Amino acid sequence: MTPKLEIEPGSSNAYHTGAWRTQQPVYYDKWPPCSQTCPASEDIQSWLAHATEQQWQAAWRKLTERNPFPATMGRICYHPCESACNRKHLDSAVNIHAMERYLGDMALVQGWRHQVLHETPQVQRVAIIGAGPAGLSCAFQLARRGYPVTIFDAQATPGGTLRSGIPSYRLPKSVLASEIDAILALGIELRLNSRVGVEVSESDLLDAFDATFLAIGTQRPRLYSESSGQDNGTTPSHSVMSGIDFLYRLNRGEAMQLPKQVAVVGGGNTAIDVARCARRLGAAVTLLCPQDPHGSHHHDLGTEMPASQQEVVEAETEGVNLRYRVGVRRLVRSGEHLSGVEIAHVDRVHDRHGHFNPVLFAGTEEFIPAGLAIFAIGQEADWQGLGYLSQVGEAEGVWIGGDAASQAKLAVTAVGSGYKAAMSMMATFKNEALLFDARKKTKITYKKMQLHYYPKQSRHEGKVSEARLSGFTEVVKGLVDDNAKHEAKRCLSCGVCFECDNCWHFCPDAAVIKKEGGYTIDYDYCKGCGICAQECPCGHIEMEPVTD
Amino acid sequence: MDRRDPFRHNVLTSGHRACSGCGEAMAARMVSDLIGPDAIYINATGCLQVFTTHNQQSAWQAPWIHSVFANAAAVASGVEAALRAQRKKTPVVVQAGDGGTFDIGLQCLSGMIERGHDVLFVCYDNEAYMNTGVQRSSSTPHAVHTTTSPPGRVSQGKRHLKKDLISIIAAHNMPYAATATIAYFPDLKAKVEKAMGITGPRFLHLLSPCPLGWAHDSALSVSVSRLAVETGLFPLVELEHGELTGVMRLAEQKPVEAYLRPQGRFKHLFDSKEGGVELRHLQALADARIRRYGLLETDTQWDTHSAMQSARHGRGGYASPMSTVEALNSDA
Numbered sequence: 020m021t022p023k024l025e026i027e028p029g030s031s032n033a034y035h036t037g038a039w040r041t042q043q044p045v046y047y048d049k050w051p052p053c054s055q056t057c058p059a060s061e062d063i064q065s066w067l068a069h070a071t072e073q074q075w076q077a078a079w080r081k082l083t084e085r086n087p088f089p090a091t092m093g094r095i096c097y098h099p100c101e102s103a104c105n106r107k108h109l110d111s112a113v114n115i116h117a118m119e120r121y122l123g124d125m126a127l128v129q130g131w132r133h134q135v136l137h138e139t140p141q142v143q144r145v146a147i148i149g150a151g152p153a154g155l156s157c158a159f160q161l162a163r164r165g166y167p168v169t170i171f172d173a174q175a176t177p178g179g180t181l182r183s184g185i186p187s188y189r190l191p192k193s194v195l196a197s198e199i200d201a202i203l204a205l206g207i208e209l210r211l212n213s214r215v216g217v218e219v220s221e222s223d224l225l226d227a228f229d230a231t232f233l234a235i236g237t238q239r240p241r242l243y244s245e246s247s248g249q250d251n252g253t254t255p256s257h258s259v260m261s262g263i264d265f266l267y268r269l270n271r272g273e274a275m276q277l278p279k280q281v282a283v284v285g286g287g288n289t290a291i292d293v294a295r296c297a298r299r300l301g302a303a304v305t306l307l308c309p310q311d312p313h314g315s316h317h318h319d320l321g322t323e324m325p326a327s328q329q330e331v332v333e334a335e336t337e338g339v340n341l342r343y344r345v346g347v348r349r350l351v352r353s354g355e356h357l358s359g360v361e362i363a364h365v366d367r368v369h370d371r372h373g374h375f376n377p378v379l380f381a382g383t384e385e386f387i388p389a390g391l392a393i394f395a396i397g398q399e400a401d402w403q404g405l406g407y408l409s410q411v412g413e414a415e416g417v418w419i420g421g422d423a424a425s426q427a428k429l430a431v432t433a434v435g436s437g438y439k440a441a442m443s444m445m446a447t448f449k450n451e452a453l454l455f456d457a458r459k460k461t462k463i464t465y466k467k468m469q470l471h472y473y474p475k476q477s478r479h480e481g482k483v484s485e486a487r488l489s490g491f492t493e494v495v496k497g498l499v500d501d502n503a504k505h506e507a508k509r510c511l512s513c514g515v516c517f518e519c520d521n522c523w524h525f526c527p528d529a530a531v532i533k534k535e536g537g538y539t540i541d542y543d544y545c546k547g548c549g550i551c552a553q554e555c556p557c558g559h560i561e562m563e564p565v566t567d
Numbered sequence: 568m569d570r571r572d573p574f575r576h577n578v579l580t581s582g583h584r585a586c587s588g589c590g591e592a593m594a595a596r597m598v599s600d601l602i603g604p605d606a607i608y609i610n611a612t613g614c615l616q617v618f619t620t621h622n623q624q625s626a627w628q629a630p631w632i633h634s635v636f637a638n639a640a641a642v643a644s645g646v647e648a649a650l651r652a653q654r655k656k657t658p659v660v661v662q663a664g665d666g667g668t669f670d671i672g673l674q675c676l677s678g679m680i681e682r683g684h685d686v687l688f689v690c691y692d693n694e695a696y697m698n699t700g701v702q703r704s705s706s707t708p709h710a711v712h713t714t715t716s717p718p719g720r721v722s723q724g725k726r727h728l729k730k731d732l733i734s735i736i737a738a739h740n741m742p743y744a745a746t747a748t749i750a751y752f753p754d755l756k757a758k759v760e761k762a763m764g765i766t767g768p769r770f771l772h773l774l775s776p777c778p779l780g781w782a783h784d785s786a787l788s789v790s791v792s793r794l795a796v797e798t799g800l801f802p803l804v805e806l807e808h809g810e811l812t813g814v815m816r817l818a819e820q821k822p823v824e825a826y827l828r829p830q831g832r833f834k835h836l837f838d839s840k841e842g843g844v845e846l847r848h849l850q851a852l853a854d855a856r857i858r859r860y861g862l863l864e865t866d867t868q869w870d871t872h873s874a875m876q877s878a879r880h881g882r883g884g885y886a887s888p889m890s891t892v893e894a895l896n897s898d899a
């Protein structure tokens with residue numbers, strides 16, 4: 020009889036191949052370029068991920084954590100996020116602003132309300148001066164955390180420049196009003212027709228409140244000084260005007276009669292808005308821009324016009340005649356009547372010290388006929404009556420934000436500054452260190468990603484209205500439902516895992532373990548080959564040297 | 568038993584001694600996880616056998632037997648016949664390298680197919696005898712540098728061509744024969760599942776890069792295998808009863824240089840005039856294969872681009888999902 024042979028084989032699990040490793044993979048959530056570029060630091064990847072799953076309300080809540088104006092900003096923001104989007108290296112950038120607008124519009128239709136984060140009321144009272152995007156954003160952040168907030172505004176309606184400066188073909192007034200109402204519904208006190216320094220005194224304000232946020236915007240236009248040119252008489256107000264005055268009167272509903280030909284001076288977004296509005300009022304418009312047109316060459320030189328390229332394209336489509344690198348030499352009049360402007364090639368606008376001091380080349384003069392010249396050449400904050408507040412800072416309980424404080428005068432920058440001021444205030448109240456984002460702020464470029472893992476898919480756009488010049492109705496429509504679903508899926512999720520299983524499939528050592536909602540690496544067995552990091556589509560995995 | 572992963576069985580588990588970035592270890596784990604633990608695995612001599620059963624520690628969590636180099640197919644024939652006599656339906660799977668398939672095991676494989684045994688034969692092709700120190704095999708492609716085909720005055724690496732094995736196999740009136748590679752998991756999964764649904768002899772030819780023998784960075788195993796397909800040098804095809812029934816269309820044809828550059832075994836081709844001739848020869852070989860299989864024009868379900876697209880929440884898993892593992896746990 021043969022003896023029974025019993026050999027139980029051991030498992031290779033007993034041998035830890037992890038000891039061979041000289042480098043190891045680590046999962047890191049990174050901060051994608053869209054969020055890095057967004058002045059309101061929206062977590063765009065995160066809300067698009069919710070939208071991909073068609074969890075629309077969750078997406079809207081994630082978005083409004085940083086920006087309570089999705090329907091507004093989705094329409095008017097110049098979306099620096101899209102210029103940074105890594106998807107442009109695959110086909111074209113994700114239409115982030117259209118998705119933002121889609122969520123904002125859905126919230127208005129569905130009547131979603133902002134949630135209060137802390138039920139316990141806080142004691143510190145905050146005064147906010149200015150009910151524009153910065154002031155409302157700051158108020159929103161404070162109010163949903165239980166702070167009593169009062170907003171003072173000099174105008175009869177809230178909204179600031181969003182209301183007075185943005186033409187309604189870009190932003191219908193009803194959309195703005197609904198979003199402001201949703202913010203105010205958090206229990207924010209709003210005092211209209213109350214200009215601080217006039218109707219309300221500085222000292223009353225300082226006595227009644229623990230902190231103040233100055234978001235007064237830039238309401239005073241920079242004026243064209245005719246003394247530098249050869250002015251030969253007084254200027255009747257109907258023939259020369261500032262851009263913001265023009266927009267303000269138009270947005271207030273004033274019926275304006277324009278001459279047949281209008282010249283608009285300036286290279287910024289306000290100039291473009293003015294030009295497009297004047298076209299809608301039936302005038303032939305020439306835009307006199309002191310800078311160079313858009314293009315990488317001029318971009319690198321820093322001489323590119325500051326207006327958004329998309330707006331310039333829209334203006335050209337609508338028949339605005341653009342002239343680049345020209346400056347106004349003088350206004351040409353016959354009597355009181357403006358017959359046009361004399362322009363010339365401008366070599367530079369500001370001197371080395373930043374002062375307005377144009378150099379116009381002789382011999383290049385040209386006459387542009389115009390019955391009205393509108394100057395949109397910049398604007399500044401109006402500090403009248405704010406003698407004390409303009410001198411003090413955060414140590415004295417005064418924060419400043421919005422256009423009055425920033426170089427980049429974008430609405431979304433104002434929203435971001437409101438958020439930052441609110442966070443800074445609350446940190447001061449609680450005597451804590453200010454902490455914005457715990458997530459690792461590593462830049463993730465397309466070179467660290469594997470773009471060939473993504474299907475190519477063209478970008479979805481909102482429909483453009485055909486009869487755009489016939490009035491002030493909105494030009495660009497929102498995305499239709501079906502397109503919104505697909506557009507959300509175009510997000511590459513740069514630097515943030517979307518559970519594609521690549522690392523799990525491709526590990527030769529079964530050292531990547533799949534769990535509900537993610538993966539872990541079993542460092543007992545990982546040999547550090549680097550395949551998972553190499554094949555991760557979104558660059559979520561980093562290889563790090565083993566130190567011990 | 569290793570049950571770390573609730574989403575697959577890990578039939579080939581961790582702790583095996585394959586080199587870092589081994590394409591064969593990845594391929595074998597994918598294939599065996601797609602088939603599952605309820606199968607009998609027969610392993611010819613080769614890298615896979617050596618690195619998975621080292622020092623009385625087996626990495627296999629399924630019945631597994633080691634044959635000698637030449638006779639894996641013969642052992643499988645016997646196992647299959649015995650199971651048939653017992654009226655058992657347990658799948659039988661042979662795993663062998665290119666040495667055990669193209670060279671040493673070819674006659675046993677031919678016999679197994681000719682007798683119609685119900686066996687899946689999987690060849691993990693790393694294009695040389697890597698286990699014994701990178702000697703040329705009949706699978707080694709033309710112009711490759713191995714220790715027995717060094718480039719020099721006489722030749723630029725291996726003088727001969729790679730054996731066209733899939734045609735030899737298909738010529739046996741083979742029910743199913745297919746080529747696949749690790750870079751296209753959904754394609755591999757579809758082919759394994761199709762093979763497992765067919766009775767009779769079946770053959771899978773998997774290109775599995777070897778970072779050591781091919782002299783590329785260990786992180787590039789998947790990329791290199793993908794480039795082999797995208798350049799046309801390794802066409803992904805399916806043959807049923809000798810007829811071509813499926814190909815993976817190339818979304819775009821890449822120049823062979825993209826595949827050759829990252830690999831040290833082709834380095835000598837970039838240094839000399841003679842090497843340049845061989846580069847053109849390899850490009851011509853790729854072009855010929857693309858023409859032969861219609862890789863650029865055939866209308867297919869997938870192409871090399873769409874077959875690799877990643878998707879949120881993955882694209883399908885393995886034959887051993889949670890339920891199987893739970894059943895195993897409840898048995899224990």
